[in-house]
Amino acid sequence: MLEQTVPIVSNERDTDRYFRLVVRAPQIALLVQPGQFAHLRILSLKDALLRRPFSIFQVAGETFSILYKAVGKGTDALSRMRPGEELSVIGPLGHGFTVPKPGGETPLLVAGGYGMAAMYLLAQRSPQKGLVFVGGRRRADILCEQEFRALGWEIRVTTEDGSHGEKGLVTQPLLAELRRGTVGRKLFACGPTPMLKAVGQFADEFNVPAELSMDEHMCCGVGVCLTCVIPVKVGESWEYQRTCTEGPVFDSRRIVWETAN
Amino acid sequence: MNLSVQIGKLRMQNPVTVASGTFGYGVEYAQLLDLNQLGAVTVKGIRLNPVRGNPTPRTVEVASGLINAIGLQGPGVDGFIEKYWPFLKTLKVPTIVNIWGTTVEEYAEVARRFDALGGVGALELNVSCPNIKEGGAQFGTDVKLLAQVVAACRRVTSLPLITKMSPNVPNIGPYAQAAEDAGSDALSITNSFPAMAIDIETRRPKLANVTGGLTGPCIKPIAIKLVWEAAKAVKIPIIGMGGIQNSTDAVEFLLAGATAVAVGTANFYEPQTALQVVAGIREFMQRRGLRDVREIVGSVRGA
Numbered sequence: 007m008l009e010q011t012v013p014i015v016s017n018e019r020d021t022d023r024y025f026r027l028v029v030r031a032p033q034i035a036l037l038v039q040p041g042q043f044a045h046l047r048i049l050s051l052k053d054a055l056l057r058r059p060f061s062i063f064q065v066a067g068e069t070f071s072i073l074y075k076a077v078g079k080g081t082d083a084l085s086r087m088r089p090g091e092e093l094s095v096i097g098p099l100g101h102g103f104t105v106p107k108p109g110g111e112t113p114l115l116v117a118g119g120y121g122m123a124a125m126y127l128l129a130q131r132s133p134q135k136g137l138v139f140v141g142g143r144r145r146a147d148i149l150c151e152q153e154f155r156a157l158g159w160e161i162r163v164t165t166e167d168g169s170h171g172e173k174g175l176v177t178q179p180l181l182a183e184l185r186r187g188t189v190g191r192k193l194f195a196c197g198p199t200p201m202l203k204a205v206g207q208f209a210d211e212f213n214v215p216a217e218l219s220m221d222e223h224m225c226c227g228v229g230v231c232l233t234c235v236i237p238v239k240v241g242e243s244w245e246y247q248r249t250c251t252e253g254p255v256f257d258s259r260r261i262v263w264e265t266a267n
Numbered sequence: 268m269n270l271s272v273q274i275g276k277l278r279m280q281n282p283v284t285v286a287s288g289t290f291g292y293g294v295e296y297a298q299l300l301d302l303n304q305l306g307a308v309t310v311k312g313i314r315l316n317p318v319r320g321n322p323t324p325r326t327v328e329v330a331s332g333l334i335n336a337i338g339l340q341g342p343g344v345d346g347f348i349e350k351y352w353p354f355l356k357t358l359k360v361p362t363i364v365n366i367w368g369t370t371v372e373e374y375a376e377v378a379r380r381f382d383a384l385g386g387v388g389a390l391e392l393n394v395s396c397p398n399i400k401e402g403g404a405q406f407g408t409d410v411k412l413l414a415q416v417v418a419a420c421r422r423v424t425s426l427p428l429i430t431k432m433s434p435n436v437p438n439i440g441p442y443a444q445a446a447e448d449a450g451s452d453a454l455s456i457t458n459s460f461p462a463m464a465i466d467i468e469t470r471r472p473k474l475a476n477v478t479g480g481l482t483g484p485c486i487k488p489i490a491i492k493l494v495w496e497a498a499k500a501v502k503i504p505i506i507g508m509g510g511i512q513n514s515t516d517a518v519e520f521l522l523a524g525a526t527a528v529a530v531g532t533a534n535f536y537e538p539q540t541a542l543q544v545v546a547g548i549r550e551f552m553q554r555r556g557l558r559d560v561r562e563i564v565g566s567v568r569g570a
Contacts, residue, residue, distance in 0.1 A: 007298045009538060047536055053331045055483060055536050096299070096538070225326050225333070226535040228299070230291030230311075232337045233326040246320055246340060251295075 007228070008034055009096045014089050015069055022146035023076045024120065025085050032068035034097050040128035041102025041196075041219055041255045044072065045227035046084070047094035054079050059224045059250070061124035061196070062098060063150075073123035073149060099227055100254050103194055103217055108133040111192040111215070115139065115159075116180055116205050118197025122149045124219050125196055135159050136191075137183065141176025141201070145169040177204045184212045193258075195219065206258040216258035222249040237262035268552055269559040270545070272306070272526050274504050275427030275452025277361055277389045279306035279527060282560055283517065283545050286508045286531030287312055287365035287391060287431070288337070292351035293358070299538045302358055304545065306527060309363040310351070312393045315377055317343040322475040327464050332483035332510075333532050334462045336476035339367065339396055344380045352384070361388025363429065367396065371412070375419040382424035390426050392416060392451075395433035395458035396480070407433030407458075410442055414449040421450030429506060431455040432497070439493050440500035447501045455506045455529065456497055457490045483532040484510040491523045498524025498565055512540065514547020521548075524565040 015028040034044070045057040058080045060072040076085040087093070105128065106113055113136035115125045122140055129138065135157070141164040142148050148170055154161050162179045163171025172179060176197070193216035195205040202218045209216035225233035227250045235246035236253070244262045247253065270281040284307040290296060293308040302308055320340025327334050342350055347364075355362045364387050368374040374392065381387050394407035394416055406412045417430055430446040432439060434457040443454055459480025464473040472478070490509025498505055507525025510532070511517050517528045533540040548560065557563065 009299050054328060055331065055333065055532070056328050057536050094537075223324055223326070225328075228538070229295045230289065231326065231335070231535055232320060232340050233323075233335070235320070235323060235325070235340070 007096065007099060008037075009094065010034060011092050011094050014087055014091050014093065016089055017085070017087055020073065020149060024073060024146070024149060025076060026063070026071055026073050027084065028069050028071040029093060029095065030069050031095055031097075034095060035065045035068055035070045038062050038065050038070055038098045038127065039102040040105060040131055041124055042098040042100050043227075043254065044070070044095050044097035045099055048080055048083050048087070049092070049094060051080060051083050056225055057094075057096065057227060058084070059099075059227055061219070063123040063126055065127065073120055075120050096227060100250055101252060103128045103219070103255050106132050106134055106192065110134065111190050112136045114180070114183065114191055114193050116176060116193060116195040116197070116201070118142065118176060118201045119147050120149060121195070121197035121219070125194065126150060126153065128194060129154055129157050129159055137162065139164070139176050139180045139183075141165070141197075143167065176201060177208070180205070181208065184208055184214065187212075192216070197221070203263055206261060206263065209258045217255050218258050218261065219254045220249050220256060220261070221254070224250055226250070268549065269561075270549065272504070272560060274389060274429065274506065274527060277307070277363075277427045280360065281306045281545050282521070282527035282548070283541050284309050284363060284506065284527060284529045285534055285541055286529040287393065289531045289534040292347070292355065293362070294351065294354045296534075296538055297354075300542055303360055304542050305360050306545075307361045307363050307388055308355065308358060309391060309529060310347075310355070310365060311341055312339045312365040312367045312396065313341055313344055313347050313377065314339070314367050314369070315344055315373055317341065317346055324473060324475055326479070327473040329464055329481070330485065332481050332485035333535070334464055334474060334479040334481050335459065336474045336479035338476065344377055348384060356386050363389045363391050365391040365393050365431070367393040371415050371419045374416050375423050378420040378426075379423040382426055387426055389429055389452075390420065390424065391429040391431050391455055392420060393431050393458075395431050395435075404433050404435065407431075407442070408436055410445045413442060414445045417446050417449035417451045427452040429453040429455050431458055432493075433458055434460055434489065434493055439497050443497040443500045447503050451503060453504045453506060453526075454497060454501065455508060456494050456525075457486075457509050460486055460489065482510070484512055486510045487516060491519055494520055494525050495523040495567065495570065511544065514544045514551060517544045517548060518551055518563060521560070521563040522565070522567040524567070526561070526564050
């Protein structure tokens with residue numbers, strides 16, 4: 007974990023309201039593990055105080071990138087920033103995905119919308135290629151499809167409006183695949199909470215291990231404020247654990263969904 | 268140039284600590300800054316037993332501020348001693364342990380446990396958390412209960428006692444005096460302000476706890492006034508806090524009558540803030556030709 011003020015290398019529109027931001031941060035880039043995040047402070051935002059957390063998308067040499075959607079005050083301001091301008095970054099943060107071992111399980115990745123961004127490094131660093139299930143509302147929500155294909159992964163796309171790939175939810179082709187009953191697989195997922203919950207249920211039903219990257223509102227990002235907690239099983243009981251520190255990636259069997267918001 | 272200050276028996280090498288609940292147990296920030304450059308490390312509130320805390324959402328960002336309702340999640344006295352004390356006791360700077368309870372007896376028992384531990388710099392009595400149903404603010408807004416909590420802790424420990432005052436009182440003077448009379452060595456002013464935010468689309472409160480405590484730069488002018496009022500009412504030192512983002516804010520608290528300051532919400536977005544405040548106070552003193560930080564304390568003019 008480091009705190010650095012870093013320059014923007016590029017900040018370009020991907021599709022629709024999605025942007026790709028690349029920053030030069032050699033020391034942070036070196037440390038990144040799949041599924042970790044960076045906590046960004048947009049210095050021009052005066053009355054919005056807090057940093058914003060983003061999954062780290064790609065790492066290339068001295069740079070890392072994020073793939074984000076302009077949805078609010080922070081991300082709108084971020085989308086207007088230009089190369090050469092600076093951001094304050096704390097990173098890499100959090101407990102990420104377990105990279106499969108050579109000859110180990112075949113990864114099945116499940117992503118909703120910009121959840122894809124959190125999965126790229128896992129796909130890149132996994133010794134086994136697997137399957138990616140990606141879903142979104144419409145075509146513009148399906149991100150970095152070509153980049154996953156370029157890694158040699160098979161990708162199955164669903165959109166709710168049918169504008170790209172199969173029409174429906176990402177869980178439909180996933181369920182069909184799991185019903186084939188192939189052994190030696192593991193699920194990895196990042197996306198909206200209802201999607202993660204469905205993946206967790208499939209993991210139980212088909213007895214497949216699953217690691218889920220939980221999306222919880224964050225504040226400090228380093229484990230002190232206790233904002234981003236989720237209920238996690240500990241022995242016979244449960245406790246609130248921090249998405250920023252013990253997570254964002256949790257073993258699905260440990261998550262207590264009944265009390266989760 | 269002297270930056271050191273005394274809070275009762277507690278000596279701080281500079282007048283800057285961190286506000287309880289905004290700095291975890293110190294160890295979380297150890298990779299990002301040199302904790303030994305602080306005046307003291309103040310840890311999150313501890314009661315006797317572990318506390319699960321409130322459901323989520325627990326915080327919401329508002330204009331120039333943050334509303335929180337964490338619910339004092341924590342490991343309890345034993346968990347703190349096992350998990351966090353081994354690291355904290357290696358620091359060269361003192362640890363201020365913030366404590367709370369749901370009864371006067373519990374406050375005293377927690378105080379006794381930390382007295383017996385040895386090596387603690389001071390105890391901060393949290394009588395002002397707005398986010399728990401029992402304990403917390405009820406002790407800080409009832410002048411008799413406040414005096415009872417302070418007196419009960421005073422009887423069981425010789426550690427410096429710092430009473431963290433509630434801002435939610437009509438006039439802070441009598442409360443400050445009650446804490447002083449009951450044996451408090453210092454006051455922390457202030458805690459968060461009761462607050463609420465509503466989502467206009469869902470028509471629901473933005474916090475699961477419905478209400479929470481407002482902190483951050485938006486509360487600073489209110490906190491300055493409370494420090495100024497309390498400083499006129501008591502002789503014991505005050506640790507001023509509420510929205511400090513830089514050394515200008517900190518010096519303002521010192522002028523109002525605070526002997527030391529604590530950086531709170533700013534830690535969440537800029538972990539270097541407390542150290543920047545130390546450097547900025549030093550620079551201010553150089554610029555103004557001051558040799559001792561205590562020359563600033565309470566030196567507001569025309570007020």
